Amino acid sequence: MDIVDFKNSLKDNNPPVSLTIQQEALWWDGKGDWERAHDLVNDLDDLQSAHVHAYLHRKEGDLWNADYWYRRAKRQRYSGTLEEEWEELVKIM
Numbered sequence: 001m002d003i004v005d006f007k008n009s010l011k012d013n014n015p016p017v018s019l020t021i022q023q024e025a026l027w028w029d030g031k032g033d034w035e036r037a038h039d040l041v042n043d044l045d046d047l048q049s050a051h052v053h054a055y056l057h058r059k060e061g062d063l064w065n066a067d068y069w070y071r072r073a074k075r076q077r078y079s080g081t082l083e084e085e086w087e088e089l090v091k092i093m
Contacts, residue, residue: 022093
């Protein structure tokens with residue numbers, strides 16, 4: 001699914017069934033449901049989930065926690081806007 005299709009799916013009530021757990025978290029975040037997005041990746045230990053988790057805490061404004069998750073994802077804190085990071089994550093997940 002490309003970024004245009006992903007964004008278009010946000011008008012639906014439920015995420016597409018083909019999404020990974022990380023993509024689903026980004027989908028719920030795109031719908032404005034930060035809590036649901038966070039709940040999906042909160043207990044996962046893989047690098048992709050850690051990256052999404054880092055983004056979510058950055059969005060929340062908890063930079064200390066975000067930096068912890070960026071380190072767990074083996075990444076530096078994203079320097080662009082939250083919208084740019086969200087789109088990049090959607091593209092790479």
